[in-house]
Structures are given as C-alpha cells and as structure tokens.
Amino acid sequence: MNPIITIDSVSKSYGTKVALNKVSFEINEGTILGLLGPNGAGKTTLIRIINQITIADEGKILFKGREIKTEDVISFGYLPEERGLYRKMKVGEQALYLSQLKGLNKKQALKELKYWFEKFEITSWWDKKVEELSKGMQQKVQFIISVLHRPSVLIFDEPFSGFDPINANIIKQELLEMKKNGTTIMLSTHNMASVEELCDEIVLINSAHNVLNGKVKDIKQQYKDNIFEIVFKGFVNYINIAHQSDYEILEAKQEDNYHIYKVKILNNNIKANNLLEAILSAGEIVSFKEILPSMDEIFIKVVQNTNYNYEKNTNNIV
C-alpha cells in the first residue's frame, strides 16, 4: 500500500484553543479512510488543512511523497461540511458553473452532468431554482458536483448528513464503485454503521489528538473482548465450563428451540478451540462465532478512555 496523502505532525490552534495537536497518519491509495471523532474534535479543521483552505501552524501535508500544492487540491473532489448552493440560481447552470471552476470545459461538464443527472434520475431538476429543492435534493446535487471531474482523491466532510437511508445507500454504493476504480476517499462521519460498511481504515481524533488509527479489521481485533456466541439446537446438557474460572457465561437465553449462550474467555492462554472442545458435548451446536465490538462501541470506549486520561493529566498539572 502506498500512502497518497501523509499528514505529518500537524498542529493548529485558534488563539488559546488547540484544534489539532501533532496529528499524523497516512491515507493509502485506493482505500477509504474514515475520519472519526466527537463534535469539536478537530476533524473539519484537519480536512480544511489537507485542502489548503486553512494553513497549519506546524507540520506538513505530503501528496505522493512531496509537499502538497494548491493545484493538487483543486484536482481533489471536496464536499465540505458547510455546504450550500446559490439559492436563486438554476440547478443545471450552477452545476455547470461549479464544474467549470474545477477546470472542466463546458462540453466535458455537460457530458458528465448528463451522465450523473440520469444516473440519479434528477434530469427534471435541471431548470429548477435551488431554493425549490429540499435539503436532501440539494445534497445530491452537491455530491454530483464534487465527483463530476473524476478526481483521484475525494474528501467528504459528513457526506451522509441530510440523506434518507435510500439516498445514503445510493451514495455508499457510488463510493464503493469509485474505490473499485482506484479512487482514494477520505470521509468524516458520525454514522458508525457506514464506517463498518465502507472504510478500510479509520483515524479517531479526540481533543485534538490522534487517539486511534489503523485498519478497521485490526482495530476490531484489538478491541475485542474474547466473547463468543454459541447457539445450540434442542436440548442442552449441563455446560461444564460454568464452574471454571477461565470462562464467564455472560448471557444464556432460549429463543424457541434454540439456546443462545454468550461466553467470555477470561484467560488469555485459552483459544476458541479450547472453548469449543469444552462445550462440544453439551448439545447440537448450530453456530459458534466470535462477537467483535461494533465501531460504535469502540468509538465510545476510546473517546471516554482518552477523555479520562486527559482529565487525569490536567489534574496532575494543576
């Protein structure tokens, strides 16, 4: 994997408020990276710094190994968090104008717009004024404008806010399609379900720091609690792990003809195989799977943890 964009210990403060504190990570070519973090963590500031809209106090942004230039950024597709359109302007005219600003000529722009408007089934909006569209409809137009020039890098700040589930899904499919074609995508979102669906890697920023960075799969492994779910069909014998100190049965319930157990392995030396062996005679096992934490849970856990640490640190200083 080659990093296409490298964020190298970027810091930024506004007056006394530190927005970013030595944040570093890489975005690999052809992947989707999720930028996560609670409100006010510094995500939008970071995105603006990558886009050269805001200048970092310290640190640098590298694009393909060299320092990023404004021309590089202009070739990116960017959907900012604070996004809007000219209210009095017609949709088509406006889309044409904004794509010309991205460097497309009129003919190319018209061709691409036709393709996207047809794909999203919104050709009838062409001559409507933007103020006649709902917020979700405007978002669609904005999405089209940001991807129209087929950028190699796409940066989205909260792309799903304002979309209904159907449209959010359409956008997700488009993003996956673009990734397949080699586009690198970075998106910030609070929607953890979409992170699991889309993202290869994540960066979690909390209180101006990069507190968690890595592949989604690896992070899930890292934060797993060794919990397994076992489903038995029919009658279940006495489970002999119940009295062992290596296991803890967290939950046992019956649904129709199925018995569902959640078991946590307390001893790190014990593997899933040992557990399986131990319960093999208990009944007819129809399912045995490891329960991995959801991104939601990881998010909450990490943020709370780091908040706690920061508080402790500041208390020590005081």
Added chain:
Amino acid sequence: MKKIRIILFREYITRVRKKSFIIMTIIGPILMAALFVVPVLIATYEDDEVKTIAVVDSSKLFYQLLPETDKIKFKYLLNTSLIQAEKNIAQNNYYAVLYIPHNVLSNPIVTLSSPKQPSLHVRLHIISSLKSQIESFKLIKNNIDPEVLKSVKTDVKVGVVKLNDDGTREVKSSDLQMIVGFIAGLLIYMFIFMYSSQVMRGVIEEKTNRIVEVIISSVKPFQLMMGKILGIALVGLTQFFLWAVLTFTIVTISSSLIVKKDLMQKQSQIMNIMQKQNTVELKSENDIDISALASVFETINLIDFGVMIATFLFYFLFGYLMYSALFAAIGGAVDNEADTQQFMLPITIPLILSIVLMSNITSNPEGPIAFWLSLFPLTSPVVMMMRIPFGVSWIEFSISAFLLVATFILTTWIAGKIYKAGILLYGKKVTYSDLYKWLKYK
C-alpha cells in the same frame, strides 16, 4: 486568470439578467431625460392660457399701473365690492380676484382669491409688480425721483478670463462648470456606493448560502474576490453606458419634437419684449436671461466632455475597485448585513465628507480643501470629478491618479487577507483586533 473569468462571467450574467437591473436601466434614463424635458413641457403647456385677474383696489392707487404680460391681464373693477367680484368670478371668467386694501402702503398685505390654486408664476408676477409700484409711491412720497433711483442701481458682471500657460485666453463662466461638477461628483458617489455595496452583499450571500467553501476548494479566495469585484464593475459600466446612450437618445428625440418648437416660441417672446420699451423692468430681467443663456452655451463648448468622460470612467473604475475591495473585506468578516455597520462607518465617512463639502469645493475649486481632498485617495474620486470641469493641471491629476491606483493595490491586498480569513468563520462577532490579527496570517 481563467477562473477569475469564469467567476466574473457568472457575477455579470446573473446581475444583468435580474429584473431590477433591467428596470433600473430603463427607468434611469427616462428619469434623467425627464429632468431635461419635463420643465420645458410644463412651461409650454402652462403658458397657453391667458389669465385675467380682476383687481378690487380699495386704495385707489393702482389703476392701470400693474404691468401686464402676454398671459397675465388685469381688469380693474372700480365700483364692485370684493364680495361681488368673488361671486361673479366664474361667470366673468376671471382667473382670480386681487384685493388691495386701502392701507396697502403701510401694511402691504393683499389677498388673491381664486377657485383654483393660483400658479406660482402669477403670484410672483403680482408680488414683483406691487412691490415695485409701492416702492415708487414711497419714493415719490419722500421726494425721490424713481428715475434717479433706477439710474443709481448698478448691475455688476464679472467676465472671468482664464490665462493658460501657453498664453491663450479662455472665457470662463463658473456657474455651469459648478453644475457639471456637482452632477459628476454625485454620479461617482452614487455609482461607487451602489456597486461596492453590491459586492459586499454578494460576499455575505455566498457566506450565508454556505457555498463559499465549495468554491474555495476550486479557486483561491483572492480569485473569487477579484472575479466578483470585476464582474460587478462590468455591470456598473454596462449600466452607465446604457444610461448614457438611452438618455442621449431620449433627449435628442424629445428635443427635436418639443424643444425646437419651444425655442422658437422663446425667441419670439424675447423679440416681443425687446419691442416693448415701456416695460423697463421686465426687459432688463430678460436681458440677463439672454446673456446667461448665451454664456451657458459658450461654457458647454468650453468644457471638454471627452476629458470629462475619460476621467469619470477612470475615477469610477479605480474608486470603485478600491472601495469594493474594502466592502468585500467587510462582507467576508461578518455573518449578516446587520453586523456590517461598525466596519462600514469609517469607510463611508470619507465618501460622505466629500459630498458634504461639495458646495465648498465647487465654489473654490483651487482652494486647499479641494486640492488636498482631490489627492487623498479615499475622497479623490468624488472630489476630483467636481474639479475636472474647472480644469485641473496634468501634474495634480497624475499625482491623484497614481495615489488612487496605489491605494487600490494596497486595499485589495488587505482585503484579500481579511476576506480569506473571514469567509470560513461563522457565528463569531468579529472585532477590529481580529481583523488586525488576520492581516498577519500567512
């Protein structure tokens, strides 16, 4: 550059296509042409009617003494009371009844009763004729011959001759130059204000629409600002050009229809008056009229309108560019139009000052106030336009122009900084110290 052009084009097209622009473009010249044409029209229509005014003279002093004109005749009612005269006003087709009380010499108050509102022209005529009659009665009473007084009265005129550096002489009349200066100064003021605040509103619109960040990711903030400023400048020039062409057309057409006829009438009137040697008072008034009219035409020929238009365009363009950059900076710094006040004030003071000092400047176009304000870039566009009709030396003009262009570059640089820092900032009330901080950003 290409992106500035795309932005400029959008700014231009969306504004020129607006209904308000089209309406203003049509109404403006009509109003301006009306300024020229309507007074003439009114004068021609009002004069058509011959007005007979019945005079009830209790003092018995004025019989046959009030001067008449083509349109105003007096009928002296000797044995009629005021009440009777008023009662019969319609039936005798009088325009009004003038009542002169018996004690008019000591207490000069007369009444004019009429079913209609008597015209100003009629009232002024009555006032001036009664005044001169009463004055001459009083002179006689004090044993002064009115003819002597008339010969004592002296009317002094100053023929101003400007000596040029090359030794030629130019006859100057400053009245018309003053008017041209006034109009040019006001126009520049209006244009600068109108279009600069359009720039500001445009910037605020982009901010409140939240479109600005979308655009900033494709173009540099400076390009966006310049595209907007130049686009609106073109709108201003287009409007100015259309106004000039339309006004010229309307005035030419309407004057060929109306004014010619009127001028012929005026001329015949003047001839009539010249022949009427007995109405001395009126003759001398019209004398001045004629010479003034002649000198007006002379001065119109003296003012170089080519230079006027060229300097107007120069000062409009650079005055506008300088101010609109400042206005754009304000628009970038605030969230909504209500917050602009605190920053607008210091910027608009020089503009307003130059309008306030207008009469001072036009009455003394070479004075120190006029001189310094026409060099100071924030006031020079308006003040220099007031001075141009009187003639300004090339050196002064060049210094003023240089300072203006230099300030335009400076304000654009400052504005670019403030604009860049401000446009992405929402929900914060900006102070002057913030602006200062932004200037130091990279």
